[in-house]
């Protein structure tokens with residue numbers, strides 16, 4: 456293959472459609488690694504029956520199947536990552552100090568629907584695994600966000616005992632004081648990505664507070680835990696599917712709204728510092744079907760190796776009734792002075 460054909464079947468080196476949904480890319484040793492959710496057939500294929508799948512490539516068109524690099528545990532094992540749990544949006548980053556590969560994912564322990572809102576962490580000495588599951592957490596237990604107003608710390612919690620449906624809440628998240636509700640247990644974390652800055656600091660970006668608000672959290676130096684330093688952005692904007700990247704010293708974010716598996720209009724934002732202020736710049740998609748992100752949802756945006764200014768948008772066209780058939784929408788990112796854009800192309804090459 457010598458071009459990208461967004462939305463079509465994308466065969467791997469064995470001729471099988473790539474099975475790495477909600478994925479992300481790691482570039483190391485002149486090789487791209489694509490990690491994603493291994494889905495199975497039918498509607499039941501939306502839960503984790505197998506684990507996290509990895510593929511490798513030198514050219515981004517042709518992908519070699521590296522197999523399942525994190526395997527879910529057998530039914531009845533009682534593990535946090537027991538078969539039948541929800542394990543979504545895995546991302547892997549390389550820690551050049553420890554030499555290890557850290558994998559983070561959104562985890563919903565089996566049988567709780569989406570109420571768990573946890574983050575899973577696994578580690579390996581090798582990009583192609585096997586990854587060892589370490590633990591799952593609710594981020595930043597006991598820590599206030601660094602940009603949380605003192606008045607809110609004193610305000611009563613009005614969301615005590617409530618769990619909402621993920622798409623809406625009955626009042627502004629600050630009125631409910633969801634952060635305070637979750638202070639001791641740790642903040643909720645669902646859709647997520649990871650980002651490593653030029654200085655080697657790594658960040659976990661996740662939908663929190665019943666999906667109403669995005670948190671950006673710095674990881675510990677080994678990338679295997681939260682540092683306790685985090686901040687809230689886009690309060691009450693209900694953003695999912697975050698993808699964060701940096702170009703020319705500026706930080707860019709893409710995200711979706713919250714409409715389950717159905718595509719919606721994407722958002723974008725820009726900042727001079729990771730801790731903000733972040734400024735929303737609207738829907739980055741242009742042209743036909745831009746209003747629903749070309750029938751996709753963002754999962755990752757990554758730079759072409761050795762080309763500072765070229766980035767690729769990676770999105771999922773979900774097929775919830777037959778999860779394994781989900782398609783991938785990869786498109787180039789275009790920039791003007793202030794913001795970035797994505798245009799539809801049926802077929803394109805680098």
Ligand code: DGJ
Nearest residue numbers: 477543646695696715716
């Ligand atoms: C939207 C999220 O972006 C997906 O990762 C998944 O959690 C679905 N919601 C489930 O409905």
